Amino acid sequence: MALEELSKLRDKIYTCTHCGNCKVFYEWGAGKNLYAAGCPSGDSFFFDIYYGSRGRSSAAKGLLSGKLKWTEGLAHPIFACQVCAGCQSMCEVDFKKYTIRTMETLRYEANKAGVGPLPNQKRFGEYVQREHNPYGDRHAERFAWLPKDLREKSSKKAEYLYFAGCTASYRQKNIAQATVQLFKNLGLDFTVAEDEWCCGSPLLRTGQWDLAKTVAEHNASLLSKTKADKIVTTCAGCYRSLKMDYQKEVPEGYKEVLKVDFNVPVIHTAQLVEDLIKKGSLKLGDYKKRITYHDPCHLGRHAEVYDSPRNVLKSIPSVELIEMPRNRQYAWCCGAGGGVKSGIPEFAMETAVKRVEEAEATGAEVLASTCPFCWRNLDDAIKAKGSKLKMLDIAEIMAEIAKKK
Amino acid sequence: MSEKQDRILRKLREIVGDQFASDEEHVLYPYSFDLTWATPRMPDYVVMPKTVEDVQRIVRLANLERIPIVPYCSGTNIGGLTIPEQGGIIVDLKRMNRIIEINTDVGYAVFEPGVSHAKLSAALKEKGYDFGWPVGTPSASPLALAVNHGIGHFSSRFGINSEFITGMEVVLPTGEIAKVGSCAFSDSWHSLFPLPMLSGLFVGWLGTTGIVTKLGVWVVEAPPYRDVVTVKADTIEDMTRYMIRFRKTYAADELTAVSWWLAQVPIPYPYQEKSKDAPEWFSFAVLRAWSEKELEAKRDLWKTAVKEEQKKGSSLLEFEYPPEAKRARTELPSRIIGSTKNYCGAGVAGIAWPGTFTPAVNWPKLYSEWKKIYIAHNLSPAVRVTDFKGSHYGMLRAMTPFDKKTPEAIENARNAMTKAVEVGIRYGLIPYKPPVDYQSLLNSKADPGYIQLITKVKDMLDPNHIMNPGKLGVR
Numbered sequence A: 001m002a003l004e005e006l007s008k009l010r011d012k013i014y015t016c017t018h019c020g021n022c023k024v025f026y027e028w029g030a031g032k033n034l035y036a037a038g039c040p041s042g043d044s045f046f047f048d049i050y051y052g053s054r055g056r057s058s059a060a061k062g063l064l065s066g067k068l069k070w071t072e073g074l075a076h077p078i079f080a081c082q083v084c085a086g087c088q089s090m091c092e093v094d095f096k097k098y099t100i101r102t103m104e105t106l107r108y109e110a111n112k113a114g115v116g117p118l119p120n121q122k123r124f125g126e127y128v129q130r131e132h133n134p135y136g137d138r139h140a141e142r143f144a145w146l147p148k149d150l151r152e153k154s155s156k157k158a159e160y161l162y163f164a165g166c167t168a169s170y171r172q173k174n175i176a177q178a179t180v181q182l183f184k185n186l187g188l189d190f191t192v193a194e195d196e197w198c199c200g201s202p203l204l205r206t207g208q209w210d211l212a213k214t215v216a217e218h219n220a221s222l223l224s225k226t227k228a229d230k231i232v233t234t235c236a237g238c239y240r241s242l243k244m245d246y247q248k249e250v251p252e253g254y255k256e257v258l259k260v261d262f263n264v265p266v267i268h269t270a271q272l273v274e275d276l277i278k279k280g281s282l283k284l285g286d287y288k289k290r291i292t293y294h295d296p297c298h299l300g301r302h303a304e305v306y307d308s309p310r311n312v313l314k315s316i317p318s319v320e321l322i323e324m325p326r327n328r329q330y331a332w333c334c335g336a337g338g339g340v341k342s343g344i345p346e347f348a349m350e351t352a353v354k355r356v357e358e359a360e361a362t363g364a365e366v367l368a369s370t371c372p373f374c375w376r377n378l379d380d381a382i383k384a385k386g387s388k389l390k391m392l393d394i395a396e397i398m399a400e401i402a403k404k405k
Numbered sequence B: 001m002s003e004k005q006d007r008i009l010r011k012l013r014e015i016v017g018d019q020f021a022s023d024e025e026h027v028l029y030p031y032s033f034d035l036t037w038a039t040p041r042m043p044d045y046v047v048m049p050k051t052v053e054d055v056q057r058i059v060r061l062a063n064l065e066r067i068p069i070v071p072y073c074s075g076t077n078i079g080g081l082t083i084p085e086q087g088g089i090i091v092d093l094k095r096m097n098r099i100i101e102i103n104t105d106v107g108y109a110v111f112e113p114g115v116s117h118a119k120l121s122a123a124l125k126e127k128g129y130d131f132g133w134p135v136g137t138p139s140a141s142p143l144a145l146a147v148n149h150g151i152g153h154f155s156s157r158f159g160i161n162s163e164f165i166t167g168m169e170v171v172l173p174t175g176e177i178a179k180v181g182s183c184a185f186s187d188s189w190h191s192l193f194p195l196p197m198l199s200g201l202f203v204g205w206l207g208t209t210g211i212v213t214k215l216g217v218w219v220v221e222a223p224p225y226r227d228v229v230t231v232k233a234d235t236i237e238d239m240t241r242y243m244i245r246f247r248k249t250y251a252a253d254e255l256t257a258v259s260w261w262l263a264q265v266p267i268p269y270p271y272q273e274k275s276k277d278a279p280e281w282f283s284f285a286v287l288r289a290w291s292e293k294e295l296e297a298k299r300d301l302w303k304t305a306v307k308e309e310q311k312k313g314s315s316l317l318e319f320e321y322p323p324e325a326k327r328a329r330t331e332l333p334s335r336i337i338g339s340t341k342n343y344c345g346a347g348v349a350g351i352a353w354p355g356t357f358t359p360a361v362n363w364p365k366l367y368s369e370w371k372k373i374y375i376a377h378n379l380s381p382a383v384r385v386t387d388f389k390g391s392h393y394g395m396l397r398a399m400t401p402f403d404k405k406t407p408e409a410i411e412n413a414r415n416a417m418t419k420a421v422e423v424g425i426r427y428g429l430i431p432y433k434p435p436v437d438y439q440s441l442l443n444s445k446a447d448p449g450y451i452q453l454i455t456k457v458k459d460m461l462d463p464n465h466i467m468n469p470g471k472l473g474v475r
Helices: A004-008 A040-045 A052-064 A072-079 A086-090 A094-113 A119-131 A166-171 A173-186 A201-205 A209-226 A236-245 A269-278 A307-315 A345-361 A372-385 A394-401 B003-016 B025-031 B052-065 B117-126 B142-147 B236-247 B292-311 B323-330 B360-376 B407-426 B436-445 B448-461
Strands: A024-027 A034-037 A160-163 A190-192 A230-233 A266-268 A282-284 A290-293 A366-369 A390-393 A402-404 B045-047 B069-072 B089-092 B099-103 B108-111 B165-171 B177-181 B211-218 B225-233 B254-259 B281-289 B350-352 B383-388 B393-398 B400-402
Touching: A004 A052, A004 A094, A024 A086, A024 B117, A034 A040, A034 B117, A040 A052, A040 A345, A052 A072, A052 A086, A052 A094, A052 B025, A072 A094, A072 B025, A086 A094, A094 A201, A119 A201, A119 A209, A160 A173, A160 A209, A166 A173, A166 A372, A173 A190, A173 A269, A173 A372, A173 A390, A173 A394, A173 A402, A201 A209, A201 A236, A209 A236, A230 A236, A230 A269, A236 A266, A236 A372, A266 A269, A269 A282, A269 A307, A269 A394, A290 A307, A307 A394, A345 A372, A366 A372, A366 A394, A372 A390, A390 A394, A394 A402, B003 B045, B003 B052, B025 B045, B025 B089, B052 B069, B052 B089, B052 B165, B052 B211, B069 B211, B099 B117, B108 B117, B117 B142, B142 B165, B142 B211, B225 B236, B225 B292, B225 B323, B236 B254, B236 B281, B236 B292, B236 B360, B236 B383, B281 B292, B281 B323, B350 B407, B360 B383, B360 B393, B360 B407, B393 B407, B400 B407, B407 B436
Parallel strands: A160 A190, A160 A230, A230 A266, A290 A366, A366 A390, B045 B089, B069 B089
Antiparallel strands: A024 A034, A282 A402, B099 B108, B108 B211, B165 B177, B165 B211, B225 B281, B254 B281, B254 B383, B350 B400, B383 B393
């Protein structure tokens, strides 16, 4: 049946009033109002169809009413979106909860209609099938970054299973290495699953749900092998997938699509460290830097984890944490998500450059985040701009200064 | 694609660049409808100029090709104003988004059509200044608001936002640029006076006489002391008498009352009977002052007005306003006041209104008529009345949610509201930001000389009838 999945959301889509709240970030208060661009695609492509949930619900209404047909042209605004949820944070009506799922369902339908995914996104789907990661690198080398002394511990029973994710395993190995160093410093009982596959995030975000089902089934089976009590990850994308997509029903997750038996606590490394700091278990060294923090969309708006990374940074002696004007639910996206970095790389870079400029304006020396994919795109922009900012994951900072008391 | 269509697109792209003009169906589609029941119509092109020269060239092209053009800022009006009745080119002005000047010495701001409420309010607030913020979305355009006689949060005291206009730069329907007001003679945008009120050629014309590319408005310093005083009443008669009494003081920046149905969040849809023990009307008055003493004096004026009415046997009673609502009313523009969530819920996403400008003395009779019409159509009479400029003129309108998923519900809403306007005209109601259905009704009741005059003016300014044709119901 044509538009079968989109039709299931029809009643929700028609709760979008077309009011346009989602076009800009706006918050109000007695002293100062926040006004800022909030939709990367609207800010780059300008036509109304590219603006936030109003634009995409229009597309959905057009398709559902038969007034629009799938074309490659229509696929562009559907895929030219990082699914950053900036629009969702501004939405005030019943559609709010369904904005992200509607976007991703439009992508699913575009794929079924043969106008999506974008060529590079299709390629990473193929790579995930073949090598279980979207980069197409050899699966056998997934844990090549893992120090030798930890290899022996892999896939053994432990309290925590560290889910490294594809970007930290193949591209930002610095983050994976820093994470395990940090865990060692903290004396954490952890293991890794050498047969870890892509969490499925890039597949879900680009509407390639059938492929995501396969990886979710595989990853769910890892738990029974390692018998870990909890999963910890330093990747915002993996966090969203494992915690929400695997475990929650529509609209927060894809449980009804993925149909995996997966009921395990999932925490982000920042939350783990915050908890240990609160318990007084950590000794933190000095870190004399001015730091600004970038909220990853998947950790921030998608999962509403805003305070943990900030609390960690604020706990470090000598750190000066300076907020960018757009922060927390109003954070500007790094530009990489939703398949945009592979699908429309120039748009990903344009978005990242805007974020780096915002970070530079704070006077910070370090741009910190909690997502390897944000790290990668923001660092690409830092290099492209010749910025003096240093890109760091909070795990990298903590690996350097955190010790168990 | 026809040779003509291809040619027009090519020329539009020559003007603004390839990425800023389109005739692709999916790009056009979101411009074909709005929040209301206004009949959707597809444009043929969308173009996004950046400069006033771009706008001139687009307008000249439209004249050459005899194709309609429709100015568009953010498409958030509740009246179908930017739906292209006869197709043509949507001129989406969102890229013209500069605040040109905020002059705090004189007290005016000059900005372009793509500037949003959010942007202007943030910039003004930095300087401690204020403009009349409406109940609208933060992305809405204050320029479009002012040139369409939009209301603001101090309209009860100072009048509606078009009364704040100090100057304009307009691209005429034939492509020339005209300046109106003091800006035509110097760089100062302080006033339209004492010149001929040429702004009248462009204000309230629903985008049919030109494209306003810059607007000057008075801005005022925001007083720091604020309060909201509230009363409820059993009847519209009691509420209207109170409002007329209190308006004489000019003490309130905003004096508004809402029916029980509008006080519900969201407005009940379909119609729901009011519980018998609940009062039917609730009023809030926003008081602002430069000192606690001045604020107290305003409170005293209000208390006196309430007591006088109570002595006459009115059902008026004071009540507590929720703190969050008070905060929202005194710190406009907020995200709470005017959010469509206040109107639409439970799967209902259409919103429209009949109204608006109606003399206060006629509110009770008209409300009574509207209630009958609304209940007969199974819709809630969620009515708001507001004094403008001390009630020299006033507003009565019904915020009306309806289900946009079914043609029957849309038609039902359209019928109820059109009927409400038809009845309203008998009581002096003039619909504002009117959809074409209301405009046709209004024209049918108009003095022939009025129609003749606006037709002449329209012909003079727009000889090829390219500017938003069909909206005014003439030409």
